Amino acid sequence: xxxxxxxxxxxxxxxxxxxxxxxxxxxxxxxxxxxxxxxxxxxxxxxxxxxxxxxxxxxxxxxxxxxxxxxxxxxxxxxxxxxxxxxxxxxxxxxxxxxxxxxxxxxxxxxxxxxxxxxxxxxxxxxxxxxxxxxxxxxxxxxxxxxxxxxxxxxxxxxxxxxxxxxxxxxxxxxxxxxxxxxxxxxxxxxxxxxxxxxxxxxxxxxxxxxxxxxxxxxxxxxxxxxxxxxxxxxxxxxxxxxxxxxxxxxxxxx
Amino acid sequence: xxxxxxxxxxxxxxxxxxxxxxxxxxxxxxxxxxxxxxxxxxxxxxxxxxxxxxxxxxxxxxxxxxxxxxxxxxxxxxxxxxxxxxxxxxxxxxxxxxxxxxxxxxxxxxxxxxxxxxxxxxxxxxxxxxxxxxxxxxxxxxxxxxxxxxxxxxxxxxxxxxxxxxxxxxxxxxxxxxxxxxxxxxxxxxxxxxxxxxxxxxxxxxxxxxxxxxxxxxxxxxxxxxxxxxxxx
Numbered sequence: 368x369x370x371x372x373x374x375x376x377x378x379x380x381x382x383x384x385x386x387x388x389x390x391x392x393x394x395x396x397x398x399x400x401x402x403x404x405x406x407x408x409x410x411x412x413x414x415x416x417x418x419x420x421x422x423x424x425x426x427x428x429x430x431x432x433x434x435x436x437x438x439x440x441x442x443x444x445x446x447x448x449x450x451x452x453x454x455x456x457x458x459x460x461x462x463x464x465x466x467x468x469x470x471x472x473x474x475x476x477x478x479x480x481x482x483x484x485x486x487x488x489x490x491x492x493x494x495x496x497x498x499x500x501x502x503x504x505x506x507x508x509x510x511x512x513x514x515x516x517x518x519x520x521x522x523x524x525x526x527x528x529x530x531x532x533x534x535x536x537x538x539x540x541x542x543x544x545x546x547x548x549x550x551x552x553x554x555x556x557x558x559x560x561x562x563x564x565x566x567x568x569x570x571x572x573x574x575x576x577x578x579x580x581x582x583x584x585x586x587x588x589x590x591x592x593x594x595x596x597x598x599x600x601x602x603x604x605x606x607x608x609x610x611x612x613x614x615x616x617x618x619x620x621x622x
Numbered sequence: 623x624x625x626x627x628x629x630x631x632x633x634x635x636x637x638x639x640x641x642x643x644x645x646x647x648x649x650x651x652x653x654x655x656x657x658x659x660x661x662x663x664x665x666x667x668x669x670x671x672x673x674x675x676x677x678x679x680x681x682x683x684x685x686x687x688x689x690x691x692x693x694x695x696x697x698x699x700x701x702x703x704x705x706x707x708x709x710x711x712x713x714x715x716x717x718x719x720x721x722x723x724x725x726x727x728x729x730x731x732x733x734x735x736x737x738x739x740x741x742x743x744x745x746x747x748x749x750x751x752x753x754x755x756x757x758x759x760x761x762x763x764x765x766x767x768x769x770x771x772x773x774x775x776x777x778x779x780x781x782x783x784x785x786x787x788x789x790x791x792x793x794x795x796x797x798x799x800x801x802x803x804x805x806x807x808x809x810x811x812x813x814x815x816x817x818x819x820x821x822x823x824x825x826x827x828x829x830x831x832x833x834x835x836x837x838x839x840x841x842x843x844x845x846x847x848x849x850x851x852x853x854x855x
Contacts, residue, residue, distance in 0.1 A: 578699050605701045607838025617701040619633065620626040 374399040374539065374569045375420060380434035382415050382593075384427065389415045391593040393434070397539075397586075402561055402570040404580035404601065407590035408616070413573045416590070417541045420571070421457040422450050438539070455482050458532030462544040464524030466516030466531070471508050474516040474527055475499060478535040494534055501567075502530035503560050522553025529560065533568070540564065542572040546579065558583050577617055581605050589613045633698055637707065640690050644711050644718075647683040648762040651718045651725070654680065655758055655821060658725040659751030662814060663744050665737050673729035680722035687715040703835075710835035714765070717824040717831070721758065724821045731810045743797055746790035747815060753783055754822040761828045770836045777829040777841060783822035784847060790815045 375397035382390035390412045397403050405413040415424070422443065424430045436444040443453055455478075466474050475495045478484075485491035495512070499505040504526040508519070516527050525545060532540055542561075546554040561570060561583050574580050580587050581601060588598040589610070597610040608614050615621050628634040654673055661669040691712050694700055700708050757776055764772035791812060798808035833841045 577701060581701075606705060608702055614702045615626055618704045619628045619630055621629070 371398040371401060373397070374439065375571075376435075376437045376440075377416075377419070378435040378437075380416075380419065380436065381432070382412070382419065382424065383429075383431040385429040389593055390419075393593075393595045395588060395595055395598060397569060397571055399569050400565055400567070401586055402565050402572060402584040404584035404587045405571065405573045405590060406575070406577060406580050406587060406616075407596075408621075409575075410592075411590040412593040413588075413590045414543055415593075417459075417543060417571050417573055419444070420539065420541060421454050421459055422448070423459070425450065455535045456537055457539045457541060458535070458537040459541045460525070460528050460532055460543070460545045463548050464521055464528050466519070466524050466527050469516060470513045471516050471519070471527060472512040475530045475534045478531060482535050484535060498530040498534040499527075501533055501564070502526045503556060503563070504530055520553070522549050522556060525549060525553065525557060526560065529557075529564075533564070537568065539569045539571065542570065544573055544575060547575065554579070577605070589616060591616070636690065636694055636698070637704065640687065640694065640708075640711055643683060643687050643690065644715060645762070645766060647680060647687065647715060647718050648758075648765065650676075650680050650683065651722050652755070652758050652762060654722055654725045656755050658728045659748070659755055659818075661732055662728060662751065663748045665732060665735055665739055667732055670729040670732040674726050677722050677726040680719055684715050684719040687711065706835045706838060710831040713831040714828050717827045721821045721824045724817045724824075728814050728817050731814050735807065735810060740797070743793060743811060746786060746793050747811070747818075750783070750786040750790050750815065750818055753779075753786055754818055754825065757783065757822060757825045761825050761832065764829070765832055768832075768836055770833060773829045773832040773836070774841070777826055777833070780822060780826040781847065783819060787815060787819040787822075 373396045375395075377393055377395050380390055380393040380395075381388065393412075393416060395416070405416060407413050418424045419432060419436055420438075420443075424432060432444060434444065435442060438456070442448075467477060469477070472495055475498050476485075476491050479491060479494045485494055496505065496509075499508060504523060507523060508514075508527075511518075516524065519527060525548075529540070529545075546557050549557065558579065561572070564570060572580075572583065584601045586598065587601045587604040589596045589604070589608075589612075591612060597604065597608060597613045599609070603609075604613065605617060608617065628637075654676060657669055657673050660666065661673060691708055694704075694708050698704070757779060760772060760779075761776045763769075764776060794808050794811045794815065798804050830841050833839075
């Protein structure tokens with residue numbers, strides 16, 4: 368695991384929302400083809416962190432970001448970077464499944480279409496099928512591709528959003544509490560899927576469930592009040608963390 | 623160790639109760655072992671009977687601790703220090719139960735022994751018993767104070783237990799060598815000696831579990847070993 372190469376490297380990352388500092392001097396390395404879990408109490412900065420990686424914070428006017436964010440060594444925290452292209456490389460899945468008000472097929476086909484990844488219908492069909500297979504949804508929807516995405520169950524909708532994210536061949540998938548609105552079976556299916564996805568993609572997941580962080584990730588980072596307190600292998604973090612604050616948080620001594 | 627209390631009060635209470643029961647089990651085991659050592663040296667057959675009876679209390683506590691640990695695991699999915707405490711408590715309670723069994727087993731051997739055991743046979747046995755008793759006492763103190771250094775000390779001292787076992791066994795073997803009629807008595811005493819040594823091994827296991835609980839790592843390197851029993855020529 369330690370031989371793995373660094374996919375995303377942030378250095379001295381500071382984020383302000385107006386006067387409020389949301390991230391303080393965060394130095395973190397995310398390794399290629401691993402699942403990295405970010406944990407910490409609400410408002411600790413973990414979601415802010417992942418939103419820096421695909422420049423989602425750009426849409427917030429008062430947000431000021433300084434420091435370095437490199438993906439494969441390339442700086443992405445500057446004005447020159449093509450944000451649309453960046454978001455093609457870095458997909459995102461949100462807490463609440465948010466399929467487009469379109470058919471199942473179109474939900475998945477939309478990205479490849481706007482990014483010009485398919486020049487004819489057969490190619491597009493193929494991308495849709497592959498993406499739905501990779502997100503473990505194909506068998507459940509192959510006979511109803513023209514039905515609205517919103518007609519699916521919550522868990523299926525979330526897997527549809529994952530299919531939508533991977534349809535444009537990203538390198539990284541950011542997941543912001545992807546299972547918090549799902550029942551245990553749907554959660555298990557997403558976790559099982561992550562196991563498969565990490566063979567191809569680098570995954571960063573924000574989760575409030577520590578049990579989930581233990582199950583799905585190889586590395587875990589603990590944030591508190593905008594500081595990255597500790598990052599280590601998940602095994603070490605949950606069996607024997609170095610930092611007392613980490614220990615107090617994961618053993619339910621403060622929240 | 624964390625001093626802060628948990629947010630969930632019932633979790634705090636569950637862990638406290640687990641700790642209390644383990645300490646209680648430790649002190650019961652300690653007094654059983656202590657009574658056994660005394661009974662064997664004095665050939666006190668009445669005390670031996672009580673020791674055999676009292677073992678059930680230790681077993682009951684172990685069953686209760688097992689159950690508490692299952693509950694904590696399923697209810698709390700403990701992490702970090704709590705995880706290590708839970709796992710170590712499970713192991714420690716099993717080692718304590720085994721020490722209790724060994725004490726009982728020694729007590730059972732007292733019945734067939736003659737009241738006038740030759741003093742040459744009891745000297746080393748008594749010293750061995752006292753040492754193992756002290757080791758158990760020390761490891762329980764270390765558990766209560768969560769002292770890594772005390773745990774290491776106990777772990778190291780097992781070497782002395784091995785050495786004393788060696789000496790005690792040799793004495794029995796020499797006694798047997800003098801007269802073949804001593805065979806039955808000697809066999810009993812060899813078992814007794816070996817059982818006390820084994821109790822010492824379980825004390826060492828407890829020290830190891832405790833070290834893991836405190837440090838999150840296993841004690842490194844092989845435990846210092848005393849002499850293995852080979853009859854001196």
